[in-house]
Amino acid sequence: MKSTTAFYPGARLKNRTSFGQSVRHSLTMAYRGLLKIRRTPEQLFDVTLQPIIFTLMFTYIFGGAISGDVLSYLPVIIPGILVQTVITTSIVTGVQLREDMDKGVFDRFKSLPIARIAPLAGALLADTIRYTIATVLTFGMGYIMGYRPDGGLGHVAIAALLVIFSSWAISWIFAFFGVIARTASSVQGISMIVLFPLTFLSNAFVPTKTMPNWLQWFADINPISHLVTAVRDLANSGSVGWDLGISLIGAAVVVAIFAPITVRAYMRRT
Amino acid sequence: MNAIHARDKAVSGEEWAVEASGLVKTFGSNRAVDGVSLNVRAGSIYGVLGPNGAGKTTTIRMLATLLKPDAGSARIFGYDVTRESQIVRQLIGVTGQYASVDESLSATENLIIFSRLLGLGRVESRRKAAELLEEFGLTEAAKRPLKNFSGGMRRRLDLAASLIAQPPLIFLDEPTTGLDPRTRAQMWETIRRLVKTGSTVLLTTQYLDEADQLADRIAVIDRGTVVAEGTVDELKASVGTSSLHLSVQDQPAIGEARRIVERVLQATSSVTSEAGKITAPMANADRVTDLLVALRESGIRLSEISVQKPTLDEVFLTITGHGAQENAAPNTQASHRKEEVML
Numbered sequence: 001m002k003s004t005t006a007f008y009p010g011a012r013l014k015n016r017t018s019f020g021q022s023v024r025h026s027l028t029m030a031y032r033g034l035l036k037i038r039r040t041p042e043q044l045f046d047v048t049l050q051p052i053i054f055t056l057m058f059t060y061i062f063g064g065a066i067s068g069d070v071l072s073y074l075p076v077i078i079p080g081i082l083v084q085t086v087i088t089t090s091i092v093t094g095v096q097l098r099e100d101m102d103k104g105v106f107d108r109f110k111s112l113p114i115a116r117i118a119p120l121a122g123a124l125l126a127d128t129i130r131y132t133i134a135t136v137l138t139f140g141m142g143y144i145m146g147y148r149p150d151g152g153l154g155h156v157a158i159a160a161l162l163v164i165f166s167s168w169a170i171s172w173i174f175a176f177f178g179v180i181a182r183t184a185s186s187v188q189g190i191s192m193i194v195l196f197p198l199t200f201l202s203n204a205f206v207p208t209k210t211m212p213n214w215l216q217w218f219a220d221i222n223p224i225s226h227l228v229t230a231v232r233d234l235a236n237s238g239s240v241g242w243d244l245g246i247s248l249i250g251a252a253v254v255v256a257i258f259a260p261i262t263v264r265a266y267m268r269r270t
Numbered sequence: 271m272n273a274i275h276a277r278d279k280a281v282s283g284e285e286w287a288v289e290a291s292g293l294v295k296t297f298g299s300n301r302a303v304d305g306v307s308l309n310v311r312a313g314s315i316y317g318v319l320g321p322n323g324a325g326k327t328t329t330i331r332m333l334a335t336l337l338k339p340d341a342g343s344a345r346i347f348g349y350d351v352t353r354e355s356q357i358v359r360q361l362i363g364v365t366g367q368y369a370s371v372d373e374s375l376s377a378t379e380n381l382i383i384f385s386r387l388l389g390l391g392r393v394e395s396r397r398k399a400a401e402l403l404e405e406f407g408l409t410e411a412a413k414r415p416l417k418n419f420s421g422g423m424r425r426r427l428d429l430a431a432s433l434i435a436q437p438p439l440i441f442l443d444e445p446t447t448g449l450d451p452r453t454r455a456q457m458w459e460t461i462r463r464l465v466k467t468g469s470t471v472l473l474t475t476q477y478l479d480e481a482d483q484l485a486d487r488i489a490v491i492d493r494g495t496v497v498a499e500g501t502v503d504e505l506k507a508s509v510g511t512s513s514l515h516l517s518v519q520d521q522p523a524i525g526e527a528r529r530i531v532e533r534v535l536q537a538t539s540s541v542t543s544e545a546g547k548i549t550a551p552m553a554n555a556d557r558v559t560d561l562l563v564a565l566r567e568s569g570i571r572l573s574e575i576s577v578q579k580p581t582l583d584e585v586f587l588t589i590t591g592h593g594a595q596e597n598a599a600p601n602t603q604a605s606h607r608k609e610e611v612m613l
Contacts, residue, residue: 111336
């Protein structure tokens with residue numbers, strides 16, 4: 001009995017997990033996510049191929065028509081395609097979370113005295129590595145094609161961080177779908193329906209001026225447009241505008257809403 | 271009633287690891303668990319015995335805070351499973367029916383991650399993982415991904431993961447189902463060792479001999495309710511220590527043989543359809559002599575005779591009046607039905 005008595009002297013046991021513990025648990029779960037990526041590198045196909053193919057395709061198709069030539073289209077399209085690609089990548093977070101939750105190991109996570117948010121937060125945190133890969137590749141492709149951002153490397157780095165942070169925030173939405181949906185493919189379906197209009201009905205690929213009024217109105221209030229503009233400002237002129245503020249506030253609002261409801265939905269399933 | 275209970279506790283001076291009363295869980299129209307009450311003393315092995323679908327796993331999941339009970343309450347070392355679930359989780363280890371370990375990672379990585387989650391430091395986690403792998407004979411396979419693990423290795427890793435924090439109460443959901451006899455014996459040895467170090471074990475099983483080997487007390491569970499509870503000896507006494515199997519040479523004579531068996535042994539018998547084998551509980555071995563004489567006198571020739579230790583099916587036949595595998599069938603007179611031998 002000796003070895004067990006140390007475990008329940010009532011005073012030491014707490015029914016709540018402290019904030020510090022929650023962060024530690026989440027970081028451990030993120031470490032698990034990184035190990036998984038290392039074990040199955042093929043799941044990085046989408047984040048490596050999509051930036052390369054999309055950047056090439058869109059730039060050469062639209063370049064001449066929209067900006068006169070490819071080179072002067074690059075400052076417009078690279079930030080646009082960056083936001084579109086990285087945010088699309090965050091759908092995978094929700095899909096993989098759904099697949100992961102169906103496995104037996106989640107039963108153990110639920111039976112451990114860890115913060116309930118940790119398995120979710122950890123998975124989302126580990127996926128920022130995916131966004132980083134996609135971001136670096138998109139800027140890299142742009143550079144190869146002749147894109148020389150005037151903002152300089154520092155501002156490009158800030159722009160990259162902004163995109164990664166925003167995608168992490170948005171991935172909470174897909175994590176929520178992941179928790180409530182029954183199958184991984186339905187997560188993919190719902191997420192595409194939400195994201196496709198959002199990314200295309202924006203200023204990511206074309207200037208909004210030529211759109212009909214109602215569409216222009218939507219494209220202008222679309223948070224994706226603000227994010228794209230913020231990235232363009234940072235990368236192309238090194239300037240920080242109101243769009244950056246809107247993007248950050250928007251990302252924070254998404255997390256503030258979706259993180260709690262995702263965790264609650266996750267706990268209800270247990 | 272309450273006062274008596276409290277006094278009882280004070281007199282015996284023993285602590286309850288599990289106190290569950292009236293647990294209910296409904297899935298749609300199916301009452302998977304229908305009022306289960308269990309009391310498990312600290313430091314003992316408690317077996318929950320029942321066929322597939324009896325509600326064993328659901329009961330364990332409620333006790334382990336993985337499922338919320340629809341009604342009833344349960345306390346683990348005095349802590350309520352729903353209101354103080356995070357405390358309860360610090361006191362338990364759970365090994366599920368399906369190994370709850372990470373398929374895509376190696377054994378070492380699995381144990382390190384669980385150790386880290388339980389608050390161990392980086393170095394300590396690594397040491398603990400190595401120690402447990404050694405203890406469970408998994409050192410050689412430590413770096414391989416679990417995809418290539420056998421069922422037995424997976425179970426052992428799963429159990430190892432449940433022991434990281436040395437929890438005082440361990441839930442084992444069918445720890446040996448699907449394991450080969452050797453691995454099964456190893457698992458039993460591990461479970462016994464756990465209890466020696468002071469842990470309490472609550473295990474579910476479909477096999478009476480497993481409960482017999484390990485458990486101090488047993489609850490027989492069927493259709494979501496506890497149908498019998500007691501020590502292994504008490505339970506066995508209620509079934510008869512062994513059962514007698516008879517095969518007759520002339521199939522048509524089986525009915526007559528069965529009547530004689532039931533008359534002489536004064537017990538309910540059953541017949542397996544395919545083998546034409548009569549099975550009856552053998553409470554008193556001495557009566558078998560009378561039975562064989564009676565069969566000889568009636569001119570019934572036997573082709574085979576054997577004695578078997580009680581199986582779950584016989585426990586069920588005796589306690590519930592229906593076979594273990596016929597949970598879905600309507601409850602008719604047991605003696606007029608064909609029974610399937612389960613083990």
